Amino acid sequence: MTTVRNGKKNIALELHDLTVSYDRKPVLWDVDLELPKGKLVGILGPNGAGKSTLIKAVMGLTPNSSGYVRLFDRNLDEVRDRISYVPQRESVDWDFPASVLDVVLMGRYGKLGLFKRPRKSDKEVALDCLRKVGMEAYTGRQISQLSGGQQQRVFLARALAQQADLYFMDEPFAGVDAATEKAIIGLLRDMSSKGNTVIVVHHDLQSVTEYFDWVILLNLRLVACGPTKEVFNAELLQETYGGKLTLLSDVGNLMKHQHFPNREANASRMNPLK
Amino acid sequence: MEALQIILAGSLVAITCGLLGCYLILRKMAMVGDAISHAVLPGIVIAFLISGSRDSVIMLLGAGLIGIFTTFLIEFFHKRGRLQTDASIGVTFTWLFAIGVILISAYAGKVDLDQDCVLYGEIAYVPIDLWITKSGTILGPRVLYIASGVLVIILVFIVLGYKELFLTTFDPAYAAAIGISTTLWHYLLMGAVSITTVASFESVGAILVVALLIAPPATAYLLTEDLKKMMILSTLLGVLISITGYYLAAAFDGPIAGGMATMAGVFFALAFVFTTTAPRLKRSIKTEKG
Ligand SMILES: Nc1ncnc2c1ncn2[C@@H]1O[C@H](COP(=O)(O)OP(=O)(O)O)[C@@H](O)[C@H]1O
Ligand SMILES: [Mg+2]
Numbered sequence: 250m251t252t253v254r255n256g257k258k259n260i261a262l263e264l265h266d267l268t269v270s271y272d273r274k275p276v277l278w279d280v281d282l283e284l285p286k287g288k289l290v291g292i293l294g295p296n297g298a299g300k301s302t303l304i305k306a307v308m309g310l311t312p313n314s315s316g317y318v319r320l321f322d323r324n325l326d327e328v329r330d331r332i333s334y335v336p337q338r339e340s341v342d343w344d345f346p347a348s349v350l351d352v353v354l355m356g357r358y359g360k361l362g363l364f365k366r367p368r369k370s371d372k373e374v375a376l377d378c379l380r381k382v383g384m385e386a387y388t389g390r391q392i393s394q395l396s397g398g399q400q401q402r403v404f405l406a407r408a409l410a411q412q413a414d415l416y417f418m419d420e421p422f423a424g425v426d427a428a429t430e431k432a433i434i435g436l437l438r439d440m441s442s443k444g445n446t447v448i449v450v451h452h453d454l455q456s457v458t459e460y461f462d463w464v465i466l467l468n469l470r471l472v473a474c475g476p477t478k479e480v481f482n483a484e485l486l487q488e489t490y491g492g493k494l495t496l497l498s499d500v501g502n503l504m505k506h507q508h509f510p511n512r513e514a515n516a517s518r519m520n521p522l523k
Numbered sequence: 524m525e526a527l528q529i530i531l532a533g534s535l536v537a538i539t540c541g542l543l544g545c546y547l548i549l550r551k552m553a554m555v556g557d558a559i560s561h562a563v564l565p566g567i568v569i570a571f572l573i574s575g576s577r578d579s580v581i582m583l584l585g586a587g588l589i590g591i592f593t594t595f596l597i598e599f600f601h602k603r604g605r606l607q608t609d610a611s612i613g614v615t616f617t618w619l620f621a622i623g624v625i626l627i628s629a630y631a632g633k634v635d636l637d638q639d640c641v642l643y644g645e646i647a648y649v650p651i652d653l654w655i656t657k658s659g660t661i662l663g664p665r666v667l668y669i670a671s672g673v674l675v676i677i678l679v680f681i682v683l684g685y686k687e688l689f690l691t692t693f694d695p696a697y698a699a700a701i702g703i704s705t706t707l708w709h710y711l712l713m714g715a716v717s718i719t720t721v722a723s724f725e726s727v728g729a730i731l732v733v734a735l736l737i738a739p740p741a742t743a744y745l746l747t748e749d750l751k752k753m754m755i756l757s758t759l760l761g762v763l764i765s766i767t768g769y770y771l772a773a774a775f776d777g778p779i780a781g782g783m784a785t786m787a788g789v790f791f792a793l794a795f796v797f798t799t800t801a802p803r804l805k806r807s808i809k810t811e812k813g
Pocket of ligand 1: 271272276294295296297298299300301302303
């Protein structure tokens with residue numbers, strides 16, 4: 250562990266023995282991990298694995314958790330303005346009477362403080378972020394009139410408007426068309442190449458090696474966390490998804506894309522139903 | 524002059540209720556408004572018993588506290604007892620309301636309050652319930668002072684806390700993530716609803732406050748997709764409801780509060796018919812705002 254010897258300078262996120270429970274039922278067990286700065290990181294795991302819960306626990310949104318979370322070697326409260334969060338799109342009511350610009354400006358609230366209204370400079374930042382996600386034509390549009398992909402881009406723009414160093418995004422590609430997904434991932438790549446750390450909950454296993462530098466494999470416990478090349482392999486995926494990764498075609502496609510060695514052997518091992 | 528004073532009192536109450544109601548319905552908490560408006564009853568009675576007068580400041584404080592306590596109980600039964608929110612609301616406010624009713628009967632002699640007045644209010648008394656200073660100067664109807672004072676408090680609250688109320692209503696998880704306390708703003712809003720309810724109960728009564736909390740914002744919600752416009756529309760509707768309600772009651776020689784609540788329902792029905800039968804019209808109104 251060279252990172253430890255170098256001190257925590259290059260660590261963006263550190264979780265130590267993190268356990269989270271709802272109604273006394275633990276949904277995350279003893280998660281220990283460290284993520285270096287400047288990486289584009291994918292969180293993978295089946296539905297209900299605790300991916301959203303992991304992010305919420307880091308942001309201090311879950312009631313019962315034990316263990317600790319360090320961000321840039323600090324506590325959350327000391328670095329809150331450097332952390333940004335994109336909740337799952339379905340977590341809000343999109344019929345809410347607000348415009349696209351209203352929502353993106355929310356990204357500036359943390360910097361504004363109590364009682365202050367957004368200034369012209371905040372508006373400029375918001376417009377700039379809308380431009381980055383290709384939504385500048387929709388600034389005044391009511392959010393109830395957006396498509397799913399557009400809603401997602403508005404959420405992304407709001408997060409960008411925070412001008413943070415570390416971004417948590419919960420399923421930013423859900424309900425987004427292929428072209429938008431490509432555009433968004435380009436943006437995220439760009440951000441990470443500028444030194445930002447971007448942590449993304451992701452579902453499509455086929456694009457993992459193409460998108461992410463690092464991956465976190467999660468299923469109530471941490472299965473693995475490391476560079477994609479090292480931990481995104483059939484064995485650990487099998488451990489993460491267990492009986493849930495059953496479609497032979499999925500596995501077959503995955504193998505084709507990833508060019509795993511030992512294709513036949515892996516494929517049969519990854520399909521517990523057969 | 525009397526008609527004007529009554530209409531003015533009704534408008535002030537309706538505007539205050541409508542502004543807060545916008546946030547209640549967007550938070551899907553319309554029934555919490557209902558609950559608070561009933562649950563403050565024991566607070567009102569106890570404040571009467573302690574102060575021995577209709578001292579408004581003490582009453583507002585007592586009711587504010589009970590209102591916050593009500594919200595706390597609702598949350599407590601919901602979170603700790605894992606009771607559904609609606610069941611939790613139902614249990615909490617009926618119980619507190621009943622205590623209030625019992626207190627009124629038990630202390631009937633000592634409390635200058637009767638159940639009918641608390642339940643239905645009597646806005647017609649506005650012009651004769653005057654505020655007279657110790658030196659004997661007549662300052663005008665007491666209710667007008669209270670209602671304007673509360674409206675100013677609520678306006679200041681909404682203007683100063685606009686972005687926090689907006690964000691904690693739209694996306695509480697994100698609000699908490701960027702360090703805005705959703706709990707604080709929740710209880711501030713509930714406190715504001717409690718104060719408004721108490722200030723309004725003398726004029727429109729505990730039950731009809733609910734109509735003014737919910738109907739104008741719900742009507743405005745049908746007509747616009749912009750929060751600021753929704754609040755402005757609610758305000759206009761409040762004034763309209765007060766004027767038309769007064770004359771409706773006068774025409775039928777009925778209670779004025781009843782007339783106002785009826786008109787609140789009529790405006791809602793009109794907006795509903797308008798937006799459902801003429802969706803294209805509605806769309807053009809909506810996109811024009813875009
Ligand atoms: N607010 C909550 N109350 C109770 N249980 C919850 C809550 N949120 C999530 N859970 C449970 O925690 C587990 C993990 O959920 P989540 O983190 O949303 O999974 P994922 O995002 O990986 O699909 C699931 O079993 C879910 O039912
Ligand atoms: Mg999730």
